[in-house]
Amino acid sequence: QVQLVESGGGLVQAGGSLRLSCAASGRTFSSSGMGWFRQAPGKEREFVAAISRSSSSTYYADSVKGRFTISRDNAKNTVSRQMNSLKPEDTAVYYCAARRGASSRSGADYDYWGQGTQVTVSS
DSSP states (O other), rough: OOOEEEEEEEEEEETTEEEEEEOOSSTTTGGGEEEEEEEEETTTOEEEEEEOSSSSSSEOOTTTTTTTEEEEEETTTEEEEEEEEEGGGGGGGEEEEEEEEEOSSGGGGSHHHHHOOOEEEEE
């Protein structure tokens, strides 16, 4: 069992930055692929970024590529995402997710989810 707790959301102006973190409990974090997803009001959940177990590979949605950076610290059981050059369309609830094995772009592949943290970008 893995429990995930996100933090770092908030209100920011367009062009600003935020850093989201996700703290994981459990012994299996280092063997878990990690991902970030988001869901805006009235829209389906969408993939944002993912990182492999060893941090050797990272994956990004085209909409955030070059602006967001995902990283993880297996010693601290945390995964983070730095978000720069934020846009109003980045406004959403952001979720951290974990799965046994390799990371994935599909939310259906993930076994554990955090409660979500709200990010609001004002224009």
